[in-house]
Amino acid sequence: MTENKNVILSARDIVVEFDVRDRVLTAIRGVSLDLVEGEVLALVGESGSGKSVLTKTFTGMLEENGRVASGSIDYRGKDLTKFKSHQDWAAIRGAKIATIFQDPMTSLNPIKTIGSQIIEVIVKHQGKTAKEAKKMAIDYMDKVGIPDAEKRFNEYPFQYSGGMRQRIVIAIALACRPDVLICDEPTTALDVTIQAQIIDLLKSLKEEYGFSVIFITHDLGVVASIADKVAVMYAGEIIEYATVEEIFYEPCHPYTWSLLSSLPQLADDNGKLFSIPGTPPSLYTPVVGDAFALRSDYALQIDFEEKAPQFQVSDTHWAKTWLLHEDAPKVDKPAVIQNLHEKILANMGFAHLGDEEEGNA
Template sequence: MKKVLEVNDLEISFDTYAGKVRAIRNVSFDLHEGETLAIVGESGSGKSVTTRTIMRLLASNANIDSGQILFEGEDIVKKSEREMQAIRGKDIAMIFQDPMTSLDPTMTIGKQVAESLIIHNKISKKEALDEALKLLELVGIPDAKKRLKNYPHQFSGGQRQRIVIAIALICNPKILIADEPTTALDVTIQAQILELLKEIQAKINSSIIFITHDLGVVANVADRVAVMYGGRIVEIGTAEEIFYNPQHPYTWGLLGSMPTMDAENDRLYAIPGSPPDLLKPPKGDAFYPRNEFALKIDAEEAPPFFEVSPTHKAATWLLAPQAPAVTPPKEIEIRWKKFRAKHASA
């Protein structure tokens, strides 16, 4: 498959009163045409910062210290703000987490969906509104023609999220970044939105980067999964490899903490400790203080990536040839089996 995006050795920091926060450290991944890549991890792991950097939507105190973001062979990092304005919304679009804050309360829905098309494709207002109507119908807004002149507050939460998706899709972007787009929605609406994204992706062959902390969402939408911790990717592979053959202890913990809801006394596994302080990044493996299987070298040296298969690699010293054989705790393995069984039948 053709690569539409390559991120190489990305390093991002933030200047704060307390000092420099090294938020993203040596992150690399690629995205293929028509693929859905999920990036998962706890809050603060660097998921949203990484994807906002692709859009060049970072805060004023952020620094791209090094690295490349290649889109169609050109480095986004080197582009001016004026050049990025021609890419944002047209070639790379983003669905944000909270639809209410993503929509302008003073503008009608029709104008908001059509706006990007008018700016990027230089077409008339009438043509743009006609296209906006088609897309609102596609994303499932009832009586879309009548509701073009409605305002955001006149729609439900699920409908607002559909409108945000329509705004992101109006120019048929090559890359769609979805930053936890279903977090604020109830389970039924969440399932509808995920199904909608899959249907639209099949129609326009867009590539999706899906940001989430919910592995249940990942199981339903992702082709590949990148697991982030402490500003780094610690494991990456196909969704099947991550769910059926995870190799990093942090991935074990994430999978073990997923609820299965099939037993009254079913206790969740909790990863001990807290994420690292990125004002003072650890010398060795960032997960070392929370890793019950940590080796002595973890405190001294950050692990490289070890290849599990051509599509699967993990940054853990447990995969080094000289490392002792370690298996996940039984309580985690039992939970995986329940979780996989649930999603296999879904």
Template sequence: MAQEENILEVRNLNVSFRVRGSEIEAIHDISLDLKKHETLAIVGESGSGKSVLIKTFTGMLEQNGRISHGTVSYKNQRLNELKTNKQWDKIRGKEIATIFQDPMTSLDPIHTIGSQISEVIIKHQGKSKKEAKKLAIELMERTGIPNAAQRYNEYPFEYSGGMRQRIVIAIALACRPEILVCDEPTTALDVTIQAQILDLIKELQQEYHFTIIFITHDLGVVASIADRIAVMYSGKIVEIGTSEEIFYDSRHPYTWSLLSSLPQLAKKGEELKSIPGTPPSLYKKIVGDAFAPRNSYAMSVDFKADPPMFKVTDTHYAKTWLLDQRAPQVEKPEQILNLHQHMLEMSADDFTKEETV
């Protein structure tokens, strides 16, 4: 991918929530660059802060949430300084659109599919009702809805889950956004439909030239779609790098754990790997590395001091004491030592299955 300018920049971002009279911090000192036309995946378990982070890009934090420190800049505009819905309307949807994981929460059940797409086109593109309908049908066709003209007047309940997700994508594209945020858009879908939706998003990106932020808890989902991957844990980015660096040269034990838990690596007759324990509570004060209690590679320093972000390459950084020059040399988990070969074998198997269908 050619070097592109930054379209979104996050600097030293902290997000906190007021809960039961206390201030709870959900995002801790995150800095992140999003390059124009790239696909950035943000991965981590539920509760790691992924969705909270992206809500700061569209002003969708809950009423008790606020950016307590840091900045979020889109095309050199400080988004953290926007206060009213009127100000956000120039960004939300029009510049940065979001696809959520459950399409039924995004679609109005009492309005037809076509009218919901047309409404967005009229609002953001200033088209007439006739023009909006024509464009809406074209978007329905482009996102894989068969007999789009006939199905324009149908309701959400008349569509399957996969078809509803395609409609949500069509609505997002109707805004002609610069950034498309995909918040676990395939979680509620079966594996076959997941693959179709991922292929569709990739095709549409090539056609419409938007930038993608893809949120997921499953590294396997983004293996074929992401240019870069940021791994989040307990409200922090603990590792970031190109897709190849994260899959084949990851350095953080949490990333190793996520990779080891990939269902694709499971062997017949063996127990599927999982990460022991649970993520830390936001109510609990963390001393040292938040992942230390679940980390089989943890050293005494992990329980005393939060590690800095170490540079691995110009594009790869990891927040672990294992990268300190004083740390002992350790071996990655056995499951991911030959991950590159496993991925090649999985790709070959998929190709063989397609050929025999």
């Protein structure tokens, strides 16, 4: 899956099933991925593509009606799919693999002060006394950009704005000293300015503390600014995997083309934005062929009959599309994403990609 051997977490052939009203829904269909030490791996796709469900298997947080039906998840020599009890997960969840959710109010206790919630985590995961933990908690609040941290230490979540609450959730995650930080749409509920601040904060904290990140989003603009590698998910499966530069400059799967075409910055002069027609397939029944075929203008006959294998594009890039087969007709990607890198540099201000482009010049 990756050219780098410093793999912290490795999932292989993960299948996740849910029992729903006497039927079985297969939410994750044979997913494999590697998270490399120090990197940011973005999981991208529409709502319902399986991004959050997949990462819940890394922390044992699937709903009661869900299960990992097959596959393995190796975290530093331990197969997490073998964990069955709360006691099994206690040493992993939070302590080694922490999660930041979309809505910080679901992570914060509304009747406890901000400071007490950070102290509780420091005492539990770092073994400090309450006095030591208070000093550290204020330091964490400073690091995540809370003004007058000592003064605001005894305030309650409702006294903080949405962006400030999200900063506190990040501080709590840092207090766990995690190896891996899962960010599940952490900026979706925030306005654009605050969103950019949170992304910059996460990037700087990653450099300081050295954790690896799995960043879940449907926003490819966010991906461009933070990710190193990108896994594109559709209907419970990874259909393309590449470096962030390859995803933007050389996308190969028609679904990835559609996601890129939907970037708000690519709206036409009338403000009209491309939208993907149709809806994803039902996952109650086996998917035949390419799950995206019915929604794609580029589908071949074989897409309705047989699932595409992984076609290797480069050492760091593969995609599951028959368009990469040597006998497939040559098809150009949509005009709106032709020369996308030039449009990105000219109009979108994605510094991460811009720096890379300048470095390649």
